[in-house]
Amino acid sequence: MATGDETSRPTQLLGIGKLLLGGLSVGSVLELLGVPAGMLIGSVVGAALVNQPWTRRMKPASLPIVLRQIGLTTVGLAAGVLLTLDSLLSTAVIALPVVLAYLALTALNLVFITVLMIRYQVDPVTAVLAVTPGGLAEVTTIAIDKGAQVGVVLSVHAVRLFSLVLVILPILLLVLS
Amino acid sequence: MTQLLLQLLPLLAVMAGSAAAALIFRRCRIPLWPITGGLVGAAAINLGFGLAVQVPDLIVLLAQLLVGTAIGATIAPDTFRQFRRFLAPGTLAVGAVLGAGLLFGWAFAALGILDPAEAMLSLMPGGVGEMVTAGVALGFDGAVIIGAHMVRLFTVLLSLPLVLWAAVKIRQRWIAEPDDPGPRS
Structure with a gap:
């Protein structure tokens, strides 16, 4: 996953370029298809696809943490300017x-946290973050920072996001518009 | 050139405020400091100076690209196997959470706290960006929805240590074996 210190700078830059290009490709397609948060979802899928070790020579790359932080700060900025008095x-x-x-929802989530820990042997941090009500970017970022199993957290949140985007929002659109 | 710079000045001021607040939040160890700091900083400068800045779509897309790519880069080959393994419990948990969101939205509308549509979009547990984008696309008041999701974001972040503590206690009380070294966190 991480490129490590032994990786040369050009190789690192090439890896970053490959990730961004992969993310941009799938993200652009989803944006053009009009999927809400299409660039976010698409770039997760695109970057993941180009970063898999399809051949033995392929080494996974990682995006510098500062770029993720700039992205998250800008997401916050875009939300913050919408606030009015x-x-x-x-x-x-x-x-x-x-x-x-939301506190009631959190209490309900304790049931699912317990199920994930008992039935699927998931550690507490991963179980909590898997069911935390929040956006993909928000929760996955906390999961990365807290050392949770990102794959598990991402799996549950991908189901939530796709249910929301592909099922709930179109129904709401139909009912509310 | 000067005119362009003058047009960009409010946006640059909000960006500077956002970055400064994010760094302050980082120093204060506030969870998810880039989003929370960026949000508070932008709102403070935008409202404080009456700027009414609109962030260009391109910048928002670039931000989503950076965040999404960073997440995608952490996905290892076994994630796809995990996805299959956690599809059933994930769907169950998601169904319950989204169902509760709809229920709360309906209750808020029934109690007259919010307009029905805005209540649904405000109480549905999605991300700030996702739900506000959807709300604005549907022609509803993004400001109300973002307000509710800001409260959601801070409620979740502030209650997270308590939920983690509860999860660890549940594990220790009912799941862990006597010689289990305990969870990593």
């Missing part, structure tokens, strides 16, 4: 019910 006031009114709703 009116939205802050309305948020203050709904904050307590929203907090209570």
Whole structure:
């Protein structure tokens, strides 16, 4: 996964370029198809595909952590500029019910956390992050930082994201529009 | 050139505020500091100076590309095997979580706390970007949805240590063998 110190700089740069190109290719296709958050989902798939050791000579590359942090800060920035004074006031009114709703959801999730730990022998950090209600970028980033099994967390969140994007949102679109 | 720079100045100011807040949040060890810091910093500069900045789509796409690529690069060959293994429990957990989101959304609408559509989009547990993008695409008030998801983000982040503690206790109490060295975290 990590390139390691023994990898030469040109090889590292080539690996980064390969990852970005893979991510951009699939991400662009999903964006053009109008899939919500298509670039995010597509770049996960694209980067994962080009980074697999398809042949013995292929070595997996990794993206420098600073690039991920720049990406996440920009995601935060794009969300932050949408906030207005009116939205802050309305948020203050709904904050307590929203907090209570998510705490209730967290209590429900303890059941699934227990199932994942008992039935699938998953460690607590991975089990908690697999069912944490949040976005793919948010939760997977915490999983990487906390040393959880990213594959497990990503598997459950991929199901959530695809259910949301391909099933729930189209239904909401149909019902609400 | 000068005119272009003047047009870009508000965006650059918000970007600088975002980066500065992210670094402060990092120093304060606030979880997920890039997103939380970036969000708070951008909102503070944008609202504080009355800038009404709109982030170009290209920048948002580039950010998603960087984050998605970083996640994709961590996927090892066994992830696909894990995906098959965790598909059933994952679907069950996701079904329950999305069902609860819909239920909460309906309850918020029934209690008159939010408009039905905005309630659904606000209470559905997706990411800030995903749900706001969907809401705006549907023509709803993105500001209300983002407010609710900001509360969700901070609730989840602040309650995470407690949930982790509960999970470790459950494991120690009901799952771990007596000579089990315990979970790694």
